[in-house]
Amino acid sequence: MRQEEHPLIGRSLDMPHAPATIRPVEDAARFNLRISPDNLAEASAAWGAILPARIGELASSPGRLAACIGPDEWFLIAPLEEQGAIEAAFSALYAKTIHSLVDVGHREVGIAIEGPAAADVLQSCIAFEVGAMAMNEARRTIIDRVPIILFREAQERFRIEVWHSFSDHVWHLLAGICREYELGV
């Protein structure tokens, strides 16, 4: 499925009084990077910014997110217009440092969850303690049996990265919860 046709295109919530709302995030380049932690400095040089070393850490710069989600695994998000340059930089790195950089841009969509009740809305269907996440923390986890990556970008702003085929389910799930919060039930 192409990114221009994913299930959440054009969706929005009309809930002006809800203490948390959701919206689809504008399209971006996404990569899954596997590389030995010993070579993290070289990978950071190719990426153009420091890649976090500890699982759960999220490094953000304008338009970019880089999260360490496994012992040798990073999830990278960048503006679409930077995709070619990033691929070229890692391609050059491949000659001396073995790694895998996979374009997963068309696999996922992003959903932003914003507002004072954002953590509570997510907690309704995530088993681990969402409120205990630090700012700039990212974790792979499960939301209502759907695998996602959850980013906490600010106190009241989260981002979910979810596969296309699950995104409709996650959207309606969260929309229903936002509506319950709006109504105070």
Next chain:
Amino acid sequence: MLLIHCPYCDATRPEVEFAYGGQAHIARPLDPSSTTDEQWRDHLYIRVNPRGIHAERWRHIHGCGRFFNAIRDTVSDKFVTTYKAGEPRPELTEKEGAR
């Protein structure tokens, strides 16, 4: 809800993020072609089934993705400790191992 500590994430997470991987510390014979049928059968299929302390593999499949090992009490379902793959099975003090 059962909480499990992942030694790679250094975080305690709900059981739904994990998958069970069977008994831990089973070394593959270095020279399989020299084992008897009975030895190979035992390697592949014969497992301990203790009532109490059990060393077992778990995978943080919906988290960091890594396999690690755990000591769990099969009676109480309590996780005594977890440790990284490749590390030796920890010596438990009497108190830790007690049911």
